[in-house]
Amino acid sequence: MCFPARPHRSGVPTLPSATPLPSQEPTYDLLIVGGGINGAGIARDAAGRGLSVLLVEQDDLASYTSSSSTKLIHGGLRYLEYYEFRLVREALIERERLLSMAPHIIWPLRFVLPQSQSPRPAWMVRLGLFLYDHIGGRKSLPGTETLNLDTAPQGRGLSPVSDTGAHKGKGKGKAFVYSDCWVEDSRLVVLNAMDAAARGARIETRTRLTGATSANGTWTAQIEGPDGAREVRAKMLVNAAGPWVDKVLQRLGRAKNDRGVRLVKGSHVVVPRLYEGDHAFMLQNPDRRIVFAIPYERDFTLIGTTDEPWTQEPGKAEISEAETAYLCETANRYFDRAITPADIAWSYAGIRPLYDDHAANASAVTRDYVLDFDRPESGAPMLSIFGGKITTFRKLAEHALEHIAHVFPQAKTAWTGGAVLPGGDIPNGDFARFVQDLTRRFPQMPGALLHRLARAYGTCAETILSGAQSPADLGEDFGGGLHAAEVDYLVAHEWARSAEDILYRRSKLGLHVPEGTAARLATYLSQDA
Incomplete structure (x- = not known):
């Protein structure tokens, strides 16, 4: 599942999160706070079950924990030493499942x-x-x-x-x-958000929750983003704020003494x-x-x-x-x-x-996750996510939707186990053969560039390459193989807004580009801001 090609730089395409609001904003089924791997994974799963979803993230997607991992999809060999057998088994099962879902990243x-x-x-x-x-x-x-x-x-x-x-x-x-x-950890977050958006979810970055109250089974929340403040309504709030999960609970008056981060x-x-x-x-x-x-x-x-x-x-x-x-x-x-x-x-x-x-030792603290469902008699329900690891995000999301199934009986059944992520529909999962095919179809493109685009975007690389025969056809060259066509794609489809978004989260090109690239890129991005 990718996207149609767009003309290169006929004005930067509209950001996904900046698409116009409907004349009457609906009451969402889920308001998800947090654009890390857990929030994006839950948004994807919920949207695919037919629920209406609004996800808000105070900064860029994967700005914090989810872009700062060791970048492994693993069972956690050392967790066996702490007898975390269930967690290790679940993670090992997910390991091969995720490999088939996104063989490019x-x-x-x-x-x-x-x-x-x-x-x-x-x-x-x-x-x-x-x-x-x-x-x-x-x-x-x-x-x-x-x-x-x-x-x-x-x-x-x-x-x-x-x-x-x-x-x-x-x-x-x-x-x-x-x-x-x-795993390319921050790209995994973005691909989940892209899939969620393709299934109807609304993803708003640089947008923070400033407050919320609940009554008669509905949340009324105040959010503030690039276009100012507004009020939204949702039947349920999902607190996937990661390091801020306690802060959100405190702000909304739902903190508990027996649960913490x-x-x-x-x-x-x-x-x-x-x-x-x-x-x-x-x-x-x-x-x-x-x-x-x-x-x-x-x-x-x-x-x-x-x-x-x-x-x-x-x-x-x-x-x-x-x-x-x-x-x-x-x-x-x-x-x-x-x-x-x-x-x-x-x-x-x-x-x-x-x-x-x-646990007394920080290294021994469990990497397992806990889902805390809170439904007071007179207020609206809330689900808070504690802990977790990037390998088990899909299972966590599936468990979260099972946890709240009684609130949304209209939701469809679990579906993410065999569904590829954007760009992951590489024939037979054979990445090497896919790169060979790109090389054959784009013979004037440098092999290193094609390999990097294939690794980052999978089959969606063809959207960036569409209509191009040589690197010159990809627009301005920022160095390190980064061209305007790729930047425009990231703005149009991946919520990228800053040089840091592009150089260190959507890619790690910051390690390869010449000095001054970030400033040139910032100027380019500001031209149509």
């Missing part, structure tokens, strides 16, 4: 788990991997294998280590290798590539915490994450000096090439809104 990734510095005995790790391979009904992904890192190509770039972790040349030891998947900061660094190969590493630290090293944007390695309690107000977060040192020390413990903070090309941090299960 989700793809398999092999993880190398060195044992030379493991604080866990090898038998325990192997038992956990056996469970990981079998409790989720794995079908297409390969299972676990054992490697000798002194002879296997996956050992190149790793330092020989002794039992104490000192670099004394005693060999690299063995490793287990298992499967999970990579625990904020944990996770930070990542991006450095020049540390090793060759398309595999990732799971690195075990002496404190038993896990750090991933993942191939990133061709030329880089992504290292993360940390788990630090966050006691400040929700909002934008930045990596601390202590976190930077921790991640650099972890990498230096394992890799030949030493890194320092001066090597960091980019860093990002996000606040995870975890359900507060009162």
Whole structure:
């Protein structure tokens, strides 16, 4: 499901969220607060069941937690250590389901788990991997294998280590290798919002909830966006505000003492590539915490994450000096090439809104989700989302709609399990063959450009390429392979409004474009604002 091509720059097309309101705005079935993965996923599921939906997001889609993940679709191997068997099983089932729904932005990734510095005995790790391979009904992904890192190509770039972790040349030891998947996290949010909008949902970014009251089974809410303030009505409010979920409850007078959110900061660094190969590493630290090293944007390695309690107000977060040192020390413990903070090309941090299960250790706080349904005798119903992880967003949305089915008996049944996301209808899910077909059809286009567009947009890349024979036909070149045709597409169909939206959320081209691109892009976007 994609979109018809539009002429390039005959005026920037109308933003999806700026489409005119009907003369009489309806009473929506659902007013969803929060444009992260949970809000977008619920909007998509609900719209597909025939419910009328309005989603409001105070900033851009995926501005906070949902664009700050480690970018994995995974079961969470380390959660087995905390006996989270149901969560891991559900996530593993979702892993392959999501892979088939969006093979352009989700793809398999092999993880190398060195044992030379493991604080866990090898038998325990192997038992956990056996469970990981079998409790989720794995079908297409390969299972676990054992490697000798002194002879296997996956050992190149790793330092020989002794039992104490000192670099004394005693060999690299063995490793287990298992499967999970990579995801372009912020694009996953946008694709859910696009699908929701295509099914009738109204998505409004840069629009915040300022207040709401309920009476006689209906919410009357005040929202404020780029065009000013207005009042909307809805039969139910869904609080998917992530780190702000408690704040929304307090604002609406629905806070509870027995339910809460625990904020944990996770930070990542991006450095020049540390090793060759398309595999990732799971690195075990002496404190038993896990750090991933993942191939990133061709030329880089992504290292993360940390788990630090966050006691400040929700909002934008930045990596601390202590976190930077921790991640650099972890990498230096394992890799030949030493890194320092001066090597960091980019860093990002996000606040995870975890359900507060009162665990003493931030790393041990459950990643499971809790759905809190509140329906007072005289007011309108409200559903609040606590916790969750990006891998289980679709199941969370499905559970949410089941949770409120009695409020909307007219809603259709579950449908998202086999429905592809926009651009995901690649024949047989064969991404390599799809890229070959694009290359054949657009022979004058650079191969690297076609591959990137295919990865970002799947079959929707054809909307951007429509009518173009060479890069010059795509309009102004902002550098790094970003052209006006792509920018116009992002404005028209993906709610992009700023250079940051485009360079760091709809893509990661900010790592590749020349200096000054953000300013040029901002000027371009302002021409028809």
